[in-house]
Amino acid sequence: MLRSGILSALFLIQLSSFYSVLAQETVTGYVFEDRNNNAIKERNEKGIKGVAVTNGKEVSLSDEDGSYSLPANDDMIVSVIKPAGYAVPVDPNNQPQFFYIHKPNGSPDTGEKRILPTGKLPKSVDFPLIAQEEDPNFSVLLFGDPQADDLTNAGYFEKAIISELIGGKGAAFGISLGDLGARNLFDNYIQSLGKIGIPWYNLLGNHDTNSYKEDKLSDETYEASFGPTNYALNYANAHFIILDDVITPNPSGQGSYIGGFRNDILEFVKNDLKHVSKDKLIVLAFHIPIYEFEKGPDQFREGDRQKLFNLLKGYQYTLSLSGHTHSQNHHFFTTEEGWPNAGIHHHYNPGATSGGIYIGPKDSYGTPSGIMRDGTPKGYAFLNITDNTYSYEYVPSGENDWKMSIHMPKIVPQAKKYRGEITVNFFQGTPRDSVKYRVDEGEWTALKLVPEYDKFLLDILHEWDHAEELPWGIRPSTALISSHIWSGRIPSDLPLGEHTVEVLAKDWLGRTYAAKKSFKIVPDNQ
Numbered sequence: 001m002l003r004s005g006i007l008s009a010l011f012l013i014q015l016s017s018f019y020s021v022l023a024q025e026t027v028t029g030y031v032f033e034d035r036n037n038n039a040i041k042e043r044n045e046k047g048i049k050g051v052a053v054t055n056g057k058e059v060s061l062s063d064e065d066g067s068y069s070l071p072a073n074d075d076m077i078v079s080v081i082k083p084a085g086y087a088v089p090v091d092p093n094n095q096p097q098f099f100y101i102h103k104p105n106g107s108p109d110t111g112e113k114r115i116l117p118t119g120k121l122p123k124s125v126d127f128p129l130i131a132q133e134e135d136p137n138f139s140v141l142l143f144g145d146p147q148a149d150d151l152t153n154a155g156y157f158e159k160a161i162i163s164e165l166i167g168g169k170g171a172a173f174g175i176s177l178g179d180l181g182a183r184n185l186f187d188n189y190i191q192s193l194g195k196i197g198i199p200w201y202n203l204l205g206n207h208d209t210n211s212y213k214e215d216k217l218s219d220e221t222y223e224a225s226f227g228p229t230n231y232a233l234n235y236a237n238a239h240f241i242i243l244d245d246v247i248t249p250n251p252s253g254q255g256s257y258i259g260g261f262r263n264d265i266l267e268f269v270k271n272d273l274k275h276v277s278k279d280k281l282i283v284l285a286f287h288i289p290i291y292e293f294e295k296g297p298d299q300f301r302e303g304d305r306q307k308l309f310n311l312l313k314g315y316q317y318t319l320s321l322s323g324h325t326h327s328q329n330h331h332f333f334t335t336e337e338g339w340p341n342a343g344i345h346h347h348y349n350p351g352a353t354s355g356g357i358y359i360g361p362k363d364s365y366g367t368p369s370g371i372m373r374d375g376t377p378k379g380y381a382f383l384n385i386t387d388n389t390y391s392y393e394y395v396p397s398g399e400n401d402w403k404m405s406i407h408m409p410k411i412v413p414q415a416k417k418y419r420g421e422i423t424v425n426f427f428q429g430t431p432r433d434s435v436k437y438r439v440d441e442g443e444w445t446a447l448k449l450v451p452e453y454d455k456f457l458l459d460i461l462h463e464w465d466h467a468e469e470l471p472w473g474i475r476p477s478t479a480l481i482s483s484h485i486w487s488g489r490i491p492s493d494l495p496l497g498e499h500t501v502e503v504l505a506k507d508w509l510g511r512t513y514a515a516k517k518s519f520k521i522v523p524d525n526q
Helices: 001-024 151-158 183-196 221-225 263-271 301-312 455-465
Strands: 027-031 052-054 059-061 067-071 077-082 099-104 127-129 135-142 173-176 200-202 231-235 238-242 280-284 318-321 327-331 345-350 377-386 389-396 404-407 410-411 421-426 432-440 449-454 482-489 497-506 514-524
Touching: 052 067, 052 099, 052 263, 059 067, 059 263, 067 404, 127 231, 151 183, 183 221, 263 301, 280 389, 318 377, 327 482, 345 377, 404 455, 404 497, 404 514, 421 497
Parallel strands: 027 127, 135 173, 173 200, 238 280, 280 318, 318 345, 410 514
Antiparallel strands: 027 067, 052 059, 052 077, 077 099, 135 377, 231 238, 327 345, 377 389, 404 421, 421 482, 432 497, 449 482, 497 514
């Protein structure tokens, strides 16, 4: 009997050990409606069926009682994919709390903020959700590259961007498209965002990565501040997929990073989309553009773009967003470029809230104008969604209705032939748009889309380079060929005196934008 009892005890110990190991190989929990908003599952709070939960790679749907189960590992962040009609809790700075970090050994010590050892998995990793109404017509605020990389720039960011967005301007939530700021100032950046007053999501940029020899461990400081680098959420009839597309170090050895997607990230997208219906608008957001907008070494691995496109086969309503360039750009991918669906895929690169990283002459706030290399002033964008369609609106800081700059001579000689030009930089313009002008309500004349430098930026650079005393601030970066400048010959055979030029831009979505400028015809001195 004694021997039998000992054997039974040993068996129970082994069985307990087996289930302990099994528990660490699986993460389980509940998705539930948090009716009293205390983030604790009470007995009277029911689970929610059919909500997606991910460990960063696999994706599982919650059962009838709200329970879910996923494979676990020692370096994972488990997150709930917010369903439409529900909100996730936010912290005091409006950072969404939709994830649980599991790193029993913590992050590698790089001398920067990191995740400390988290210990064993809890018996239940639960996700509270709060029921909310979601209008299918809603807006999302987009920040490209806030890049508050020192306290001075952090002050500029708060004064020229945050201050005019208090209350959110009607947006449901916001997304920053990477390069958030100095990693040791992430807390300052988060506090600034919190003042806007709406939930704010973030993604990883190349300046947000730790210098580490393995790409998968380059995001530890980011994760300690913001959570997962790959996640998703739903709002009304739109599905947002947020991805890390910064590979560092660059496997080729050329440069410190390159754009692309690891296989585990693509696996996450694949598993996520299994639970997303084809009638949804799919909005993808990452830092490095999937199109090479600038000449020079490749910024993105073309093969990885195709792998992503292949996963989107059958999804007709899509849009992708990026930052990184500090200029404003659009590209429309066609089937000839590997897009697997009918029509086009639009990739929008909406400039930067830091502009050219807080450089240039003073603006109306007394901060650097931040004019970008393509002539776009610093600002932010609204992504306006209607059911499963969208539009966008770029807003320059301090000048909410400024959509284009018109560069032309102030005085024009009265002559049959004159080489003066009118050039229009339609900041959010695309190759599919058209721009025309007329003088004194006369006949409309089409302007031609030309690859050209922004002349206002050239003026600033000329003034800086020929100044006898050092101008205020930091010299703007060298101009970049802009993708949204239209040009034409200014008429000179007009009566002497003041004249008004009216410019009308019509975009590919059928919207029109107007601006005016005056000039003077004077006698020719020839």
